[in-house]
Amino acid sequence: MVDKSLTKKTLRVKIILFTALFILASVSTFYGTRLSLPIVTYYGRGALTTLPATFTFAIPLFTLIILTIYSRTGSVAKRWKIIFIYSLVMLAVALINIVDILLVVGLLYNWNFIVGVMTPIYPLDLLIFNFIFLAIGAASLFFAIVKKTERQDLTTDETKQTPKKRLVLTGFFFAFACYYFGEALFGINNLFEGYIDSNIGLTIPVYLLFLLLAAMGLVYIIYFHSCKEKQLKRGLIGVISILAITAFLLLWILIGFAINPYYFSESLQEEFAMGYALKVPFGLFILLGWILIPSLIALIRLIKQAKQLKKEAKN
Amino acid sequence: MKTKQLLSLGLLTTLLCSCAPSNVIYDLDEYQTDLAWKEGFTVCQLNDLHLSTSSNLREEFEYFRNIISLNGTEKPDLIVLNGDAFMDANREVVTQTIDFFDSLEIPFGLTYGNHDTQGFYSSNFVNQIMLEATHSIYKNPDSRGKDNVFGRSNYFVNLKEGNELKWQVIFMDSNSYYGGNYDTIHDDQVTWYERVILESNGLVERPSVIDETTFAKSLLFFHIPTPEFKTEIEDFKTNHPGVKSHEDQYCDVRENISSGINKNMHLNIMKAIGEYHSTVSIGIGHDHINNTDLRYEDENGWPFHLIYGMKSSRGIYHDPDIIGATFYTLHETKETNEYGHDVYFDLKMVALQYGQDISQGVTIWSTKA
Numbered sequence A: 001m002v003d004k005s006l007t008k009k010t011l012r013v014k015i016i017l018f019t020a021l022f023i024l025a026s027v028s029t030f031y032g033t034r035l036s037l038p039i040v041t042y043y044g045r046g047a048l049t050t051l052p053a054t055f056t057f058a059i060p061l062f063t064l065i066i067l068t069i070y071s072r073t074g075s076v077a078k079r080w081k082i083i084f085i086y087s088l089v090m091l092a093v094a095l096i097n098i099v100d101i102l103l104v105v106g107l108l109y110n111w112n113f114i115v116g117v118m119t120p121i122y123p124l125d126l127l128i129f130n131f132i133f134l135a136i137g138a139a140s141l142f143f144a145i146v147k148k149t150e151r152q153d154l155t156t157d158e159t160k161q162t163p164k165k166r167l168v169l170t171g172f173f174f175a176f177a178c179y180y181f182g183e184a185l186f187g188i189n190n191l192f193e194g195y196i197d198s199n200i201g202l203t204i205p206v207y208l209l210f211l212l213l214a215a216m217g218l219v220y221i222i223y224f225h226s227c228k229e230k231q232l233k234r235g236l237i238g239v240i241s242i243l244a245i246t247a248f249l250l251l252w253i254l255i256g257f258a259i260n261p262y263y264f265s266e267s268l269q270e271e272f273a274m275g276y277a278l279k280v281p282f283g284l285f286i287l288l289g290w291i292l293i294p295s296l297i298a299l300i301r302l303i304k305q306a307k308q309l310k311k312e313a314k315n
Numbered sequence B: 001m002k003t004k005q006l007l008s009l010g011l012l013t014t015l016l017c018s019c020a021p022s023n024v025i026y027d028l029d030e031y032q033t034d035l036a037w038k039e040g041f042t043v044c045q046l047n048d049l050h051l052s053t054s055s056n057l058r059e060e061f062e063y064f065r066n067i068i069s070l071n072g073t074e075k076p077d078l079i080v081l082n083g084d085a086f087m088d089a090n091r092e093v094v095t096q097t098i099d100f101f102d103s104l105e106i107p108f109g110l111t112y113g114n115h116d117t118q119g120f121y122s123s124n125f126v127n128q129i130m131l132e133a134t135h136s137i138y139k140n141p142d143s144r145g146k147d148n149v150f151g152r153s154n155y156f157v158n159l160k161e162g163n164e165l166k167w168q169v170i171f172m173d174s175n176s177y178y179g180g181n182y183d184t185i186h187d188d189q190v191t192w193y194e195r196v197i198l199e200s201n202g203l204v205e206r207p208s209v210i211d212e213t214t215f216a217k218s219l220l221f222f223h224i225p226t227p228e229f230k231t232e233i234e235d236f237k238t239n240h241p242g243v244k245s246h247e248d249q250y251c252d253v254r255e256n257i258s259s260g261i262n263k264n265m266h267l268n269i270m271k272a273i274g275e276y277h278s279t280v281s282i283g284i285g286h287d288h289i290n291n292t293d294l295r296y297e298d299e300n301g302w303p304f305h306l307i308y309g310m311k312s313s314r315g316i317y318h319d320p321d322i323i324g325a326t327f328y329t330l331h332e333t334k335e336t337n338e339y340g341h342d343v344y345f346d347l348k349m350v351a352l353q354y355g356q357d358i359s360q361g362v363t364i365w366s367t368k369a
Helices: A008-041 A047-069 A077-109 A124-150 A165-193 A199-225 A229-259 A263-267 A272-277 A283-289 A292-314 B002-018 B059-066 B089-105 B127-130 B187-200 B228-238 B270-278
Strands: B033-036 B044-047 B076-081 B108-111 B155-163 B164-171 B217-221 B249-253 B279-284 B290-297 B303-308 B324-336 B342-351 B364-365
Touching: A008 A047, A008 A165, A008 A229, A008 B228, A047 A124, A047 A165, A047 B303, A124 B270, A165 A199, A199 A229, A199 A263, A199 A292, A229 A263, A229 A292, A263 B089, B059 B089, B059 B155, B076 B164, B076 B279, B089 B127, B108 B164, B155 B270, B164 B187, B187 B270, B217 B324, B228 B249, B228 B290, B270 B279, B279 B324, B279 B342, B290 B342, B290 B364, B303 B342
Parallel strands: B033 B155, B044 B076, B076 B108, B164 B217, B217 B279, B279 B303
Antiparallel strands: B044 B324, B155 B164, B249 B290, B290 B303, B324 B342, B342 B364
């Protein structure tokens, strides 16, 4: 995303925009995933009422991924294509959701638009969100069609070519990072519920570990694909720091287990992933350990890029 | 740099020390509720409601209202939500459900299952709402979990006539997971159970001789089966192949028994029951399509019922022909049934499908002819 041509100001604006969108996507991804879970655990019962929420809460994450792909695409033709596809998806999702919500309201809720339970003013809030998505979809479609013919002056930026495989991996990374960041926010919010859990000192490293994934995302956005050695060095320092903090937090969690082997089931079971991981032998350690993987991949790639740069400089 | 390191180390030590398990001993009063005894006191056990954000609460509440009336009496005297009332629920679902049971104006209690804390709320939320409900008999003296009894839903009801203790209903938290398995009742909970039996009956120490008249009789409710359920069911199946009932025992087991294991625990609740001769029945849930009423007898020669209660809603997996409610009707004096067994209460399991009228309820097992 970041290249030589970016000024400091533009970079700052992009970081703020991506951070804001990341936080929004995190909250909605976490909420949407948890709301959608009963579709699986209840064998599809309630799907008609739950699916609009699933799709609605997935939109911010989808937007984040599309924006990331867009910003890493140099080809003008491909950029128009991305906007076009985004518009179509937004329009389709919004229309399907609106029809579904109206059906549910008519069939199940006797045309009552505020039932609550799933969200505070469900399904009215979902309906409003989907009309907003409809407007965004229509606007971006208009932009994709009209501006495409107006802006023939745009040229392909060769420095922004990202392989498809890497883009897919980025999508997956954002999905997981957003979910875990949302979980961390949810857990931290629970800490302020008005009572102090006896395991509070042991739950904190778990939430911090989740937040680290988001920090990794930020390092990824800022420093990857940079052609400057200085930027790459900073990226390397960032990733190594994250790895060190991750190791420290994992150690903290292990000490926590030695103090109270039941603290996960006592105080962290409300975290969906925790609850299910507790059923699997070593599930928790697999769950927590995988947080190291993105950092390790990032470290390897940054080292490779740095080596490449050095080679180029020599030549 | 040194100061910073020292500060960090200090902060970490404080945080870790704050997590050390606490062992505050509370008076038993803090776990106790008294209710008036009457002959034929009826307890209605509802298992595994599994209410979630996708549940249609209006329909569910209508169904619950129907099944608690299935015993034929006007209404039960106590309702027990015996674990997994909630799964993937949020605050609204929990609040509305507890408000619904509160509105029935029948005392009601709740034991924690392995799913009740898996929702859009903190692990304390269900506990807090239960403590606030008007007709709830749920007790937990320390919501932070700092008392010396593991888990949350460890409390009991004394059924009294004047000052005389007639019966007890004891609730325990069978906990959730440990080491990739379901957890069991912990040693400190077993010790607490013994204390409940002794002190409620006006004793401080266990008498050297205990017989069936030493303590008032009690029902015990928790969610996850103990391993003894499995061995007893296997015995029944081996001895009575191909039948669901034999004499005064019933065994309709359609799925594996997922009991808890925890190698760190040394005391066994079943052994304690056998030693004290107070508890006459254990009511559990957890496995949704298993229903039993088996007689278990350990080396102490104290027989008690192992009851897999009926699942009470259509939440997650279930067999529609065996969802409903389980009723216990308590008696002051024991009778001896035709098989020579002592009978302290009548048991009835009644199934009702969604959308059916109460009159269409099917009694799948009853100890009373």
